[in-house]
Amino acid sequence: MEQYLAHIEEALRKINLPDAPEKLYQPIRYTLDLGGKRVRPFLVLLAYQIFQKDIEKALPLALAIELFHNFTLLHDDVMDNAPLRRGKPTVHAHWNRDVAILSGDALMILAYQELAKIQHPDLANMLGFFNEIALAVCEGQQMDMDFETQKTVSIAEYMEMIRKKTAVLVGASLKMGAWLAGANTQEQNTLYKLGEDMGLAFQLQDDYLDVFGKAGFGKEIGGDILAHKKTFLLLSLQAKIGQNALNTLLEQPYANPQEKIAALRKAYEAQETDKANLAQVVQYSQEALQALQHLPKNQASQWLEYFIQQLLEREK
Amino acid sequence: MEQYLAHIEEALRKINLPDAPEKLYQPIRYTLDLGGKRVRPFLVLLAYQIFQKDIEKALPLALAIELFHNFTLLHDDVMDNAPLRRGKPTVHAHWNRDVAILSGDALMILAYQELAKIQHPDLANMLGFFNEIALAVCEGQQMDMDFETQKTVSIAEYMEMIRKKTAVLVGASLKMGAWLAGANTQEQNTLYKLGEDMGLAFQLQDDYLDVFGKAGFGKEIGGDILAHKKTFLLLSLQAKIGQNALNTLLEQPYANPQEKIAALRKAYEAQETDKANLAQVVQYSQEALQALQHLPKNQASQWLEYFIQQLLEREK
Numbered sequence: 001m002e003q004y005l006a007h008i009e010e011a012l013r014k015i016n017l018p019d020a021p022e023k024l025y026q027p028i029r030y031t032l033d034l035g036g037k038r039v040r041p042f043l044v045l046l047a048y049q050i051f052q053k054d055i056e057k058a059l060p061l062a063l064a065i066e067l068f069h070n071f072t073l074l075h076d077d078v079m080d081n082a083p084l085r086r087g088k089p090t091v092h093a094h095w096n097r098d099v100a101i102l103s104g105d106a107l108m109i110l111a112y113q114e115l116a117k118i119q120h121p122d123l124a125n126m127l128g129f130f131n132e133i134a135l136a137v138c139e140g141q142q143m144d145m146d147f148e149t150q151k152t153v154s155i156a157e158y159m160e161m162i163r164k165k166t167a168v169l170v171g172a173s174l175k176m177g178a179w180l181a182g183a184n185t186q187e188q189n190t191l192y193k194l195g196e197d198m199g200l201a202f203q204l205q206d207d208y209l210d211v212f213g214k215a216g217f218g219k220e221i222g223g224d225i226l227a228h229k230k231t232f233l234l235l236s237l238q239a240k241i242g243q244n245a246l247n248t249l250l251e252q253p254y255a256n257p258q259e260k261i262a263a264l265r266k267a268y269e270a271q272e273t274d275k276a277n278l279a280q281v282v283q284y285s286q287e288a289l290q291a292l293q294h295l296p297k298n299q300a301s302q303w304l305e306y307f308i309q310q311l312l313e314r315e316k
Numbered sequence: 317m318e319q320y321l322a323h324i325e326e327a328l329r330k331i332n333l334p335d336a337p338e339k340l341y342q343p344i345r346y347t348l349d350l351g352g353k354r355v356r357p358f359l360v361l362l363a364y365q366i367f368q369k370d371i372e373k374a375l376p377l378a379l380a381i382e383l384f385h386n387f388t389l390l391h392d393d394v395m396d397n398a399p400l401r402r403g404k405p406t407v408h409a410h411w412n413r414d415v416a417i418l419s420g421d422a423l424m425i426l427a428y429q430e431l432a433k434i435q436h437p438d439l440a441n442m443l444g445f446f447n448e449i450a451l452a453v454c455e456g457q458q459m460d461m462d463f464e465t466q467k468t469v470s471i472a473e474y475m476e477m478i479r480k481k482t483a484v485l486v487g488a489s490l491k492m493g494a495w496l497a498g499a500n501t502q503e504q505n506t507l508y509k510l511g512e513d514m515g516l517a518f519q520l521q522d523d524y525l526d527v528f529g530k531a532g533f534g535k536e537i538g539g540d541i542l543a544h545k546k547t548f549l550l551l552s553l554q555a556k557i558g559q560n561a562l563n564t565l566l567e568q569p570y571a572n573p574q575e576k577i578a579a580l581r582k583a584y585e586a587q588e589t590d591k592a593n594l595a596q597v598v599q600y601s602q603e604a605l606q607a608l609q610h611l612p613k614n615q616a617s618q619w620l621e622y623f624i625q626q627l628l629e630r631e632k
Contacts, residue, residue: 018455021455021459021462023462024454024458075418075421079414098461101391101395102391102454102457102458102461105454106451106454109447109451110451112428113447113448116444116447117444118440119440123443124434124439125432127443131426131428131429131432134425135422135425138340138418139336139337141418142337142339142418145414145418146339
């Protein structure tokens with residue numbers, strides 16, 4: 001797997017950005033150099049290799065999806081006023097808002113520039129599919145922002161939001177990798193669904209770990225609680241104890257943030273929303289694992305299985 | 317020509333936008349309904365029809381370029397803090413900054429969604445070319461913003477900025493329309509150059525009219541002067557009288573804005589930079605008109621000739 005990642009990093013480094021205008025291209029290089037787990041391009045290559053050997057041909061697609069993902073992070077950080085990304089100043093914090101908007105735009109165009117390099121008779125349909133996914137990601141981000149001021153959010157609405165904001169691009173990575181490699185429609189759709197389930201499991205687990213995970217490596221625990229972020233945990237608790245009781249819990253005076261985090265954690269445990277959250281993570285992961293049965297058995301699909309199992313390990 | 321515009325407006329109206337999330341799609345509909353001269357999609361259809369009859373096939377390309385242009389306006393307005401666009405509140409003024417960023421992103425994706433509908437064996441190359449143009453437009457916008465704080469800007473740098481920010485997309489409209497219609501490479505390149513020249517003539521004329529045009533129809537005169545905008549006029553004046561004399565002229569106390577505008581206008585006339593500006597407009601327009609000789613003679617190319625001549629009429 002290390003080899004795949006080395007391949008991706010090298011390809012990202014080799015993206016040829018002009019020197020000028022500096023404020024347009026330096027923030028893009030800065031963003032790409034921030035690193036990250038490169039999950040999506042990794043999944044593109046993995047899905048491709050379930051059906052074909054020569055992963056060189058899948059690199060433009062892998063890059064396109066990683067560049068698009070980085071574009072969404074860049075603009076989301078502006079909208080969320082986030083000061084840090086991977087422990088370093090965000091682009092709008094390091095430069096300014098206008099630089100972040102415009103270099104984000106250029107980064108999205110660079111994603112399409114990689115898509116244009118795909119050598120495949122189905123390019124028009126692939127481009128159309130990618131655009132549908134890209135629009136869904138924007139919809140997810142808008143829903144996420146809407147939820148901040150929306151009085152009531154159902155768990156179904158929350159699931160739809162994280163599906164669009166996070167899961168569809170994971171699904172698209174696997175589906176498009178397979179599509180490019182000549183997989184049939186059924187295999188493509190199996191991989192799309194598998195990716196969506198992985199994405200949902202991952203996001204739900206993120207929510208859980210924000211409250212019940214271990215602090216460390218620059219990670220603060222309880223941020224979602226302090227921000228009153230409408231997560232699966234919070235919305236499940238609200239469904240159990242009602243809006244008024246939840247408001248009391250959130251708005252009452254606490255001696256310090258730690259006390260507030262502890263109070264909410266206790267409420268989650270008392271109402272077993274922590275268990276419900278974990279049960280969801282397990283369910284979506286299991287569905288992803290079961291979907292593997294409908295795919296060819298080979299080293300790449302075994303790696304995919306291992307990768308899904310690793311995701312589950314994160315909770316411990 | 318009215319027919320072409322009716323076609324374009326109808327196609328824009330027919331773009332199917334989802335109802336939700338409202339804050340993502342309503343600003344896009346609002347932007348498209350603001351109107352505009354639709355110059356770029358008009359030129360796509362015109363260039364197409366120089367070589368082919370059935371302009372229906374060119375509509376997705378025409379829409380893609382118009383959607384992309386509208387995306388740039390939407391984000392540029394955020395960066396410029398512009399309160400109004402075509403006499404109505406800009407998206408960020410009517411909604412807010414985050415809505416303008418995200419709906420602009422989605423609008424760019426919709427442009428690519430139209431490109432994906434192009435039925436042509438050269439789609440990959442067309443997409444690659446479109447991306448190059450799109451990046452150049454971003455570069456032009458960054459240069460424009462850089463110029464605001466840059467101490468010295470040469471006339472050559474200014475010309476490069478307006479070429480990228482405005483002219484390349486006009487060139488691309490004509491070139492891609494012809495490309496789609498099966499024109500050969502030489503014809504495509506002739507039309508690209510012709511479009512760039514039109515774009516340069518148009519922008520230089522805009523600069524001129526901002527100072528020497530007639531007020532009215534909601535148009536204020538002298539805005540560029542009050543903003544110390546580095547236009548062809550200002551940079552030419554600086555080249556003639558020097559930075560210090562220009563600074564004195566710009567920074568001295570005036571009784572009111574009108575007096576300042578009058579003082580600069582007088583200086584432009586005294587140094588004949590007004591004439592130099594008009595000479596540039598005429599030169600680029602003439603080059604565009606001469607390029608027509610290398611294209612097939614038919615009704616569409618005659619319309620293009622008429623259209624370029626109309627541009628020149630604007631100055632009177």
